[in-house]
Amino acid sequence: MWEFMVRSLDASTIFTIAALSELLGQRSGILNVGVEGVMLFGATIGFMVAQTTGSYLLGFLAAMAIGGLIGLIHGFFSITLGSDQVVNGMGIWILGFGLTTYIGYPYTGPLGMERIPDILGLSPFFFVGLALIIIAWFVLTKTSLGLRIRSVGENPSVAEVSGINVARTRYLSVTTSGMLMGFAGAIYSLDYNPVWSNDFLMGWGFIALALVFFSMWHPFILLGGSILFGTLWQLSLNPQLVLPDVLSRYIWRTVPFAITIGVLVLMSTKWFSSRWGAAKPEALGLPYEEKG
Amino acid sequence: MLPESIKHGDTVLEARGITKRFPGVLANDQIDFEIKAGEIHAILGENGAGKTTLMNILFGLHQPDEGELYLYGKKVNFKSPLDAIGLGIGMVHQNRKLIPAHTVIENIILGHPRAGAILNLKRAGREITELCDKYGFKIDLKAKVWQLSEGEKQVVEILKALYRGAKILILDEPTSALAPPEIKRLLDSIRIMTVDELAIVPFITHKLPIVFEISERVTVLRRGRVSARLATTETTQKGLAREMVGRDVIFRMEQMTVEKGKSILHAENLVAFNDKGVLALKDVSFSVQEGEIFGIAGVSGNGQQVLAEVLAGLRKPQGGKVILDGADITHSSTLDFWMKGIGYIPSERIDVGSIGEFSLAENFTMNYYFDDRFSRGGIVDYKEIRRLTEQMISEYDVAAPGPDTTAKSLSGGNLQKLILARVLSRKPRLLIANLPTQGLDIGATEFVQKKIMEAKKEKAGILLISEDLDEVLSLSDRVAPMYEGEFMGIIPGGEARRELVGAMMAGLKPKVEQL
Numbered sequence: 001m002w003e004f005m006v007r008s009l010d011a012s013t014i015f016t017i018a019a020l021s022e023l024l025g026q027r028s029g030i031l032n033v034g035v036e037g038v039m040l041f042g043a044t045i046g047f048m049v050a051q052t053t054g055s056y057l058l059g060f061l062a063a064m065a066i067g068g069l070i071g072l073i074h075g076f077f078s079i080t081l082g083s084d085q086v087v088n089g090m091g092i093w094i095l096g097f098g099l100t101t102y103i104g105y106p107y108t109g110p111l112g113m114e115r116i117p118d119i120l121g122l123s124p125f126f127f128v129g130l131a132l133i134i135i136a137w138f139v140l141t142k143t144s145l146g147l148r149i150r151s152v153g154e155n156p157s158v159a160e161v162s163g164i165n166v167a168r169t170r171y172l173s174v175t176t177s178g179m180l181m182g183f184a185g186a187i188y189s190l191d192y193n194p195v196w197s198n199d200f201l202m203g204w205g206f207i208a209l210a211l212v213f214f215s216m217w218h219p220f221i222l223l224g225g226s227i228l229f230g231t232l233w234q235l236s237l238n239p240q241l242v243l244p245d246v247l248s249r250y251i252w253r254t255v256p257f258a259i260t261i262g263v264l265v266l267m268s269t270k271w272f273s274s275r276w277g278a279a280k281p282e283a284l285g286l287p288y289e290e291k292g
Numbered sequence: 293m294l295p296e297s298i299k300h301g302d303t304v305l306e307a308r309g310i311t312k313r314f315p316g317v318l319a320n321d322q323i324d325f326e327i328k329a330g331e332i333h334a335i336l337g338e339n340g341a342g343k344t345t346l347m348n349i350l351f352g353l354h355q356p357d358e359g360e361l362y363l364y365g366k367k368v369n370f371k372s373p374l375d376a377i378g379l380g381i382g383m384v385h386q387n388r389k390l391i392p393a394h395t396v397i398e399n400i401i402l403g404h405p406r407a408g409a410i411l412n413l414k415r416a417g418r419e420i421t422e423l424c425d426k427y428g429f430k431i432d433l434k435a436k437v438w439q440l441s442e443g444e445k446q447v448v449e450i451l452k453a454l455y456r457g458a459k460i461l462i463l464d465e466p467t468s469a470l471a472p473p474e475i476k477r478l479l480d481s482i483r484i485m486t487v488d489e490l491a492i493v494p495f496i497t498h499k500l501p502i503v504f505e506i507s508e509r510v511t512v513l514r515r516g517r518v519s520a521r522l523a524t525t526e527t528t529q530k531g532l533a534r535e536m537v538g539r540d541v542i543f544r545m546e547q548m549t550v551e552k553g554k555s556i557l558h559a560e561n562l563v564a565f566n567d568k569g570v571l572a573l574k575d576v577s578f579s580v581q582e583g584e585i586f587g588i589a590g591v592s593g594n595g596q597q598v599l600a601e602v603l604a605g606l607r608k609p610q611g612g613k614v615i616l617d618g619a620d621i622t623h624s625s626t627l628d629f630w631m632k633g634i635g636y637i638p639s640e641r642i643d644v645g646s647i648g649e650f651s652l653a654e655n656f657t658m659n660y661y662f663d664d665r666f667s668r669g670g671i672v673d674y675k676e677i678r679r680l681t682e683q684m685i686s687e688y689d690v691a692a693p694g695p696d697t698t699a700k701s702l703s704g705g706n707l708q709k710l711i712l713a714r715v716l717s718r719k720p721r722l723l724i725a726n727l728p729t730q731g732l733d734i735g736a737t738e739f740v741q742k743k744i745m746e747a748k749k750e751k752a753g754i755l756l757i758s759e760d761l762d763e764v765l766s767l768s769d770r771v772a773p774m775y776e777g778e779f780m781g782i783i784p785g786g787e788a789r790r791e792l793v794g795a796m797m798a799g800l801k802p803k804v805e806q807l
Contacts, residue, residue, distance in 0.1 A: 144407045154391045162403030
């Protein structure tokens, strides 16, 4: 049972960091539905670099670099060119899926490095995730930068007449967001399950995306949601641990996704938006053209 | 740049010869304007008189094509509102520039240079509270802006400008969204500001009484020019209305008398909300007869749109009745309204009146799909519709290659002719024409007015809603000036003088003997 919980928290860590990165971008008004794609890039490049150099540190740095680069590209398309962010995001996912399959294929198999040491049985990244949640909360609610990020996500024209550089703030958010997504992907491929195989992520990024909506864009609710989904995920992999012989394990595997679909549908209803809609960044997904 | 001390009566801001052109429009033509410290100087003008352009120039949103701005005697060039803000100009927008999801204090300090890397909400809160105490504002700094009333939001905007150190405050329609007690409080606060040598520039469209309550001097704009510069003590509301509206050539349609028939439409005590849930129609009653044009004059936003939508069956009233030919249709469906003979020409000809991507024939279908002649068992007879469309294109002189052209490719005038053709070809009992000539050139305007007169000749009842006073006066058999959701009276066309109707549009209820 302890092992199950530890494994669940390890899974939660990845959800936490991936979803937090998406939350950061969304609070500035940029929607990136290609979280899965950025994570695949980060995971694969991180895996390749770590295996080649034998250094975890270089692996993680490479993952963050590629993630940041993709975030920057997503920013260029959505901020500078003002294109449809959902379409860009889908492009990122498809590209990530295809390209990482191609470049990662020769690396199929286990990482073959000494495991990253754990702390009290938990992955050290669990604590990194907790720290990131607190930092994100602090930055968003207590600092000038956070107020600027939230403002450009809510109403960029108000932000602009208040003297804020909308494009720069959004670029900063979306690039940082990409770096964290790459980082989350690398935690998966270097720590959680250090084996490269074809399309190993299987939808983690999409669950992270749903988690942001689930969280009402609040880091603490996001943490709770991530732990819930991490546990569900583990449960879906090993249902016999808790409920032996109830339903096929293949049905259990669908549970997190079924819940994800349910959450996303609920979020898009008028009922929901009229009650909780205030939490959603008003300018989310909308391109902005500066007047000044 | 800001001088150390400002004395009462120093000229703080001066605009000389401001000219601004937009494609096809001379929005500002050689406008001179100045404001002194401690003064309230109102700028008055109708929609389209160039107020917004001037305001945007003073705030740095637009740059003038000609002319100069002087601040404290020094020439300035505002490249963006930030330059203006930095030099002590504050703007209180009519469509509030606030973030609803954020708290009052967050909105006020957003982008403020002294907000601090880690927000110092305590210090900011203290300083803002001081401002509130000084000027008599009451506001909960921790409340979210979406929870506030319109009046409170305006206070937040004023505080934001003051907190940024504004010495000149531009107020865009400062009283338009306020209830009378809020107006009084606002005026009190503004008077305290003038004691502190702030200069206040309210821009006002139609609330003439406010001009007298608030300001010492007033500059009236008409068609982009300054038509008068007056001290409020030297003029009257009537005088201001005359300066504002002008005595231009009246574009008179040949009036004709059509024998009035029986009454078609009865509106009884209509009460309705607008989209924002604000009461926009307050107890309006009237009737329209066969062969009569009933004109509603008013500045936009006084409830005409809501009234038109209620009578077109698009909006359900909160109270009152719509009676057409003796039958109560208040609760009928919109389709029933059409079938029973109401024709509607919407003011939004692109968003509501047509579907841009559809062909002209398909656009025609919108008023015919329910007609047995053009649709059998739910299958639209496009051949017949196309024939009708072709006929109407030639009859209404629509400049379009044919019925397969898309609606969005038509100019405003031609699109309006098409909509008119579509509605009038059904021979409505009651035609509701909402701003039928707005934005049209002279030729198209004349055509549309002629067609409305023809409909009158054919004994249709016509409800004409217009912001163009000339149009209402020249076409209508009876005129009802509308102000804040109410009719200020119903005047027979022959007795409707410009000055009287203009004053009533601005909220003056004439004494009975004047009628």
